[in-house]
Amino acid sequence: MDTTDGLALIAxxxxxxxxxxxxxxxxxxxALLESQSLRNAGFASLQHAAEHxxxxVGARPRRAAIALACPVGGDEIRLTNRAWSFNRHELRASLGLDELRLINDFGAIAQAVPALAADERVALYGRDHDITRGPVSVIGPGTGFGVGLLVGSAARGWDVVETEGGHVGFAPLGDEERALADWAVARHGRVSWERLLSGSGLSAIDAVLRARDGVQDAGLRDPADVVAAALDGHDVVARRALARFCAILGSVxxxxxxxxxxxxVVVAGGIVPRFLPFLRASGFRERFLAKGRFAAYLEPVSVQVVTHPNPGLLGAAVALRDGAVAA
Structure with a gap:
């Protein structure tokens, strides 16, 4: 395909x-065309991954919208959980683009929420499962922990508020969570939601619980292995780790x-859709409502999980369509 095709790059x-x-x-x-997922570890930079x-796909688009797991307010962009950085004007020139729009990754997912089909999200709790007016909180664990906000309505139009809410300080409940907080503080100086509600966070929860049970050489297991072991049902500590992860997610x-x-509240990210039945049976709901005098206030809040495989790409496409992000 060539530049006359009129297709845009989204990422x-x-x-x-x-x-x-x-x-x-x-x-x-x-519609998402020619979608591909590349492992960042195989590339030196975002530019190299995009060029690859x-x-x-043999494309030379002139427009692009890129969702990024980091703040995107300035000209110099640095990913939070990957050693990639770039200048937005230099990236636009290097890729031969006339227009480059950048959006926070959970801002992109928030953009996608109103565009999701009914079978691309699963309702867990609450009363009203139609997303017709806000506020809609969008959260989710992946490599990090994202938080975004969707305000407005389907009738009047939607606006997205990008945040870095994943870096809010964690408030532990009980001895087990205090042990997790101590572990994170010893390694990072402070403990945020992201330190526990992420892939590496699930690995850390599993390691801390195994160490507390006296397991020797309680190193970090891959989070996918922890989930698989928990769902298999024979690894008691892995099940406890995943249950604790779900409980903390409910509190947050x-x-x-x-x-x-x-x-x-819409939960997205690459982790939670892998264990929806486990989440539904976990302490998530109890901890979600455990807000003292405001339990009744939260009772009707609808909690849903995004099952669309690429909501960030969909949101980037919506943002480009609507011109929602400054170039």
Missing amino acids: DIGGTNARFALCDPTAAVP YLAA AGDVALVHGART
Whole structure:
């Protein structure tokens, strides 16, 4: 394909994976074309990953929207959980673009929420499962922990508030969570939500619990292995680790709902869809509501999980379509 095709590049760049696709930015319902996921570890920079993708699909787009797991307010961009940095103007020139729009990754996912089909999200709790008006809190664990806010309505239009809420300080409940907080503080100086509600956070929870049980050489296991062991049912510590992860996620989701005054909380990210039945049966709901006098306030809040495989790409396409982000 050539530049006359009118297709745009969209990307969702996290700490572990770089996801790319093409889209028609004029389409009412953006379709993701030629989507690919690349492991960041195989590339020296975002530019190199993007060039690899564009060469593979034979495309030379003139417009692009890229969602990034970091703040995107300045000209110099540095990913939070990957040693990639770039200048937005230099990247635009290097990729031969006339227009480059940058958006925070959870800002992109928030953009995607109103565009999700009914079968691309799963309702867990609450009363109203239609997303027709905000506030809508968008949270999720992956390589890091993202938080975004969607305000407005389907009738009046939506606005996205990008945040770095994943770096809010963690408030432990009980001895086990205090041990997790101590572990994180000893290694990082402080403990944020992201230190526990992420892939590496699940690995840390598992390691701390195994050490507390007297397991020798309680090193970090891959988070996918922890989830698999927990779901298999024979690894008691892995099940405890995943249950603790779900409980902390419930507490944080409830806190975010209180801060945002949310009607709906949408959980996204690459981790949670892997264990939805486990989450539903976990202490998530109890901890979500455990806000003292405000338990009744949170009772009707709808909690949903995104099952769309690439909501960040969809959100980048929506942002490009709507011109929602300054170039």
